[in-house]
Amino acid sequence: MYTASFGKGNHPVETWRLNPSEPTLQEISEGHIAACLSGEQAGYSALYELYAAGVYRLCYNLLLNRDDAEDIAQDAFVYAFKNLRRYDPSKAAFKTWLYTIAICRCRNLYRRNRVPLLDIATLLHNPLTAPKGESPEAAYAHSDARATLQKALSRLQPRLREAIVLRYGHGLTYREIAEVMECPAKTAESRVRLATEALGGMLRPTGAHLLEELLSY
Amino acid sequence: MKTYTCRRCRGDIPAYIHRELPIRRRRRVHLHLNGCAACYAYYRQMRDVDDELRATMPVIGVPDALQLARVWRGIQAEMRPARPAYGHWRMRYSLALAMMVLAIVLPWRFAAQQARALPVPPTPQTQTEVTEGIVRHVAMATPEAGPSLASYAPSLRSDRLATPAIVRNDAPTTIATDTP
Numbered sequence: 001m002y003t004a005s006f007g008k009g010n011h012p013v014e015t016w017r018l019n020p021s022e023p024t025l026q027e028i029s030e031g032h033i034a035a036c037l038s039g040e041q042a043g044y045s046a047l048y049e050l051y052a053a054g055v056y057r058l059c060y061n062l063l064l065n066r067d068d069a070e071d072i073a074q075d076a077f078v079y080a081f082k083n084l085r086r087y088d089p090s091k092a093a094f095k096t097w098l099y100t101i102a103i104c105r106c107r108n109l110y111r112r113n114r115v116p117l118l119d120i121a122t123l124l125h126n127p128l129t130a131p132k133g134e135s136p137e138a139a140y141a142h143s144d145a146r147a148t149l150q151k152a153l154s155r156l157q158p159r160l161r162e163a164i165v166l167r168y169g170h171g172l173t174y175r176e177i178a179e180v181m182e183c184p185a186k187t188a189e190s191r192v193r194l195a196t197e198a199l200g201g202m203l204r205p206t207g208a209h210l211l212e213e214l215l216s217y
Numbered sequence: 218m219k220t221y222t223c224r225r226c227r228g229d230i231p232a233y234i235h236r237e238l239p240i241r242r243r244r245r246v247h248l249h250l251n252g253c254a255a256c257y258a259y260y261r262q263m264r265d266v267d268d269e270l271r272a273t274m275p276v277i278g279v280p281d282a283l284q285l286a287r288v289w290r291g292i293q294a295e296m297r298p299a300r301p302a303y304g305h306w307r308m309r310y311s312l313a314l315a316m317m318v319l320a321i322v323l324p325w326r327f328a329a330q331q332a333r334a335l336p337v338p339p340t341p342q343t344q345t346e347v348t349e350g351i352v353r354h355v356a357m358a359t360p361e362a363g364p365s366l367a368s369y370a371p372s373l374r375s376d377r378l379a380t381p382a383i384v385r386n387d388a389p390t391t392i393a394t395d396t397p
Contacts, residue, residue: 048292052285060278070284074291081296149273167235168274174237193231200266 025050029094036084044081051095052077054170055102061165062106064154072109076102092179099170099180103162110158152202156195163191164199221245226256234260234267 023031029050035043055076060069080087080098087097153161162181166172172180178188226249232238233246250257 044292044296045289048289052288053280056280056284056288057275057278060280061274066284069278070288070291074288074295077288077292078295081292145269145273146277149270150277153277164270165274168270169277174232174235189232189237190228192235193228196231196263196266196270199270200262203266203269 025095026089026093030089033084033087033089033094036081047081047094048077051098054095055098057169058099058102058165059106061153061169062103062158062161063109064150068109072102072105075105079105093176096172096176096179099166099172100182103180106162107158148203149199152199155202156198160191160195160198163188164195167192221249223249223253223256226250226253227259230256230260230263231267234264 029047032043032046032050036047037043052073056069056073059072059076060066063069063072076098079101087094091097092100153165156164159181163177166177166180167174174185174189174192177192178185181188181191183191226246229238229242229246233243238246250260
């Protein structure tokens with residue numbers, strides 16, 4: 001089913017629904033928000049369960065440091081929960097609002113410490129385990145691809161990194177990226193393009209080709 | 218109609234791959250790619266990067282349950298309404314105790330100060346006693362002057378002068394014992 005709602009600036013925000021009887025993420029969120037506003041503590045934990053992983057991943061991808069990502073995710077949730085009354089569903093989806101808060105906090109952190117933030121321990125030995133049934137070569141290629149991508153991300157400009165993370169890490173559309181980054185949709189599009197080109201240049205020596213090569217053995 | 222250059226086409230290729238172009242522009246890019254080998258090579262390259270990012274990016278920074286639990290504990294701690302601290306109650310009790318101590322001590326101190334500030338004036342009777350004491354001392358020191366001093370102190374009669382029992386306690390004991 002194809003549904004349309006209105007986002008920022010009364011632009012229709014189009015969303016696909018596979019099953020019309022199932023509520024969308026936004027509808028579920030609004031239910032939890034109503035519960036929170038009526039004083040139910042369970043609403044907060046439900047909202048946290050819905051968005052915690054996404055917000056943490058967003059912060060980690062932008063900061064590339066676990067401790068900072070945890071702190072910023074916590075700050076973002078605390079701010080959102082304390083200001084739930086100020087959230088207006090007619091302006092933006094809750095996810096967009098929450099991501100905007102998280103990104104603003106990440107930007108504040110960039111400004112505070114200009115030095116590149118890199119979790120060296122994470123880069124040196126990647127804690128992500130390979131999926132079961134994967135050959136050692138493929139597992140190595142996957143972990144190598146992740147490490148290479150993290151390094152490449154750390155070299156990107158913050159604004160380009162934000163755009164690419166929102167696009168590929170969280171599957172946001174250009175319009176949603178524009179809402180989160182508070183810029184025109186065209187700017188968001190060009191940031192995604194520039195980031196993709198930059199990453200393409202950095203990832204070319206390794207990446208998919210190497211993975212294909214290894215898997216062909 | 219504007220010509221659709223390679224430069225413009227390359228600008229649209231990421232949006233074309235992401236399926237974010239309107240139908241007209243999408244068709245234009247499609248037609249251009251069919252006829253331009255350089256742009257088609259660029260498109261293939263961008264599609265490879267897109268595939269790789271699509272596969273790799275979502276698995277970077279996936280949190281484990283412990284991390285999420287830690288963040289949730291932090292949120293709960295910050296969201297908890299500020300509890301009246303122990304120090305607050307301690308402050309109240311301390312104040313009450315201090316007031317009680319003041320209530321007990323202040324009147325006593327005040328009374329003591331008042332007593333020190335207003336000494337009782339000497340009464341005429343006391344003055345007489347003091348005069349008598351002095352005269353008696355003089356009389357005992359010089360016994361021949363005793364009768365002449367009798368007018369000053371009625372107690373200095375000859376029968377009482379001889380007995381040191383009338384000597385007051387405040388008189389120097391050495392004088393009293395030396396008296397014959």
